Amino acid sequence: MNPLIKIRRDLHQIPELGFQEFKTQAYLLDYIQSLPQDRILIKKWKTGLIVKINGLKPAKTIGYRTDIDGLPIEEDTELPFSSAHEARMHACGHDFHMTIALGVLTHFVRNPINDDLLFIFQPAEEGPGGAEPMLKSEEMQEWMPDFIFALHIAPEYPVGTIALKEGLLFANTSELFIDLKGKGGHAARPHETNDMVIAACTLVTQLQTIISRNVDPLDSAVITVGKISGGTVQNIIAEKARLEGTIRTLSPESMKKVRHRIDALVKGIETGFECEAVIDYGSMYHQVYNTETVTREFINCVDQDPEINVIECTEAMTGEDFGYMLKEIPGLMFWLGVDSTFGLHHAKLNPNEAAIDVAIKVMTRYITFKGNHSI
Numbered sequence: 001m002n003p004l005i006k007i008r009r010d011l012h013q014i015p016e017l018g019f020q021e022f023k024t025q026a027y028l029l030d031y032i033q034s035l036p037q038d039r040i041l042i043k044k045w046k047t048g049l050i051v052k053i054n055g056l057k058p059a060k061t062i063g064y065r066t067d068i069d070g071l072p073i074e075e076d077t078e079l080p081f082s083s084a085h086e087a088r089m090h091a092c093g094h095d096f097h098m099t100i101a102l103g104v105l106t107h108f109v110r111n112p113i114n115d116d117l118l119f120i121f122q123p124a125e126e127g128p129g130g131a132e133p134m135l136k137s138e139e140m141q142e143w144m145p146d147f148i149f150a151l152h153i154a155p156e157y158p159v160g161t162i163a164l165k166e167g168l169l170f171a172n173t174s175e176l177f178i179d180l181k182g183k184g185g186h187a188a189r190p191h192e193t194n195d196m197v198i199a200a201c202t203l204v205t206q207l208q209t210i211i212s213r214n215v216d217p218l219d220s221a222v223i224t225v226g227k228i229s230g231g232t233v234q235n236i237i238a239e240k241a242r243l244e245g246t247i248r249t250l251s252p253e254s255m256k257k258v259r260h261r262i263d264a265l266v267k268g269i270e271t272g273f274e275c276e277a278v279i280d281y282g283s284m285y286h287q288v289y290n291t292e293t294v295t296r297e298f299i300n301c302v303d304q305d306p307e308i309n310v311i312e313c314t315e316a317m318t319g320e321d322f323g324y325m326l327k328e329i330p331g332l333m334f335w336l337g338v339d340s341t342f343g344l345h346h347a348k349l350n351p352n353e354a355a356i357d358v359a360i361k362v363m364t365r366y367i368t369f370k371g372n373h374s375i
């Protein structure tokens, strides 16, 4: 078996949530330490790693980032190498992302180029967000790259496809948690209670009016409530309810506006249902914005490979804390076609492993070009 496929399958079996990636970190470290060490420097940052490969005549540092965390999903693929961790799954392709990063890193350990390379194995992309604190850390500040690159698997594209665009690629995100507290009581005596199940359902419906009535129809935004919980049993009126969701917008300004409207509607629920509400916006991710000049250079370079189909896509409402890195450092992110019937965050996601070699070919070609040129 191709050793990288074995690595992908090993990593697939040990998904861990953000900042709990202990086994993952140990696995990555073991592999990197098994390579010839003469050009490699390694630093740990929390559950992540930062790995520098010294170049031959360095004029700059080229960064490549992969995320390393999994999701709280029970896998349902029936693959022989399914997750060994209960209710945890690499359902967003970070097992692919890590394997590709290791493949690219291995290539440049064996085939050094002029520039220094920095491989960033970043924890907690799915939440609460590792990119921003990692970027600010002493460890990273000492080794800040001049350019930064990353990819994300795309189940909707065939293997061999690379999709990207200049400028905005991924949305601004904010998590959303709302706790409601009223007065519970007997199911047969609603007039003596403030029912938080009714308040929560009303609020979920009202939140959608922000998208249809407050966001400019030529702009775009999403509010998804992914989880509602409340109450205790079927014949007790619920004293408490909780909504958990996420907000997506195409600009930081729209995010402010949407949050402002959420604050107002929640105040209305407090008044109307005579209850208490607490809003927590959790973690927020800055949009992913691809540097125009770098994107054009990347497309020109990669497009020369007849086996790669580079297409221009539209922006997506997915979020990525890699946006924080691109806010500070020029670079780009692209979608890598992996051809899966089931999409990201689905328990049956099954990306085609042939895409791993495609991505390694694309990244080694471009980094070799960039790392042997002066800018």
Ligand SMILES: CC(=O)N[C@@H](CCC[C@H](N)C(=O)O)C(=O)O
Pocket (backbone or CB within 6 Å): 092, 125, 126, 127, 152, 173, 174, 175, 245, 246, 247, 283, 285, 317, 318, 319, 320, 344
């Ligand atoms: C690529 C991808 O699926 N990213 C996640 C990022 C989640 C950010 C945060 N936890 C949130 O839910 O707002 C996504 O859901 O887009």
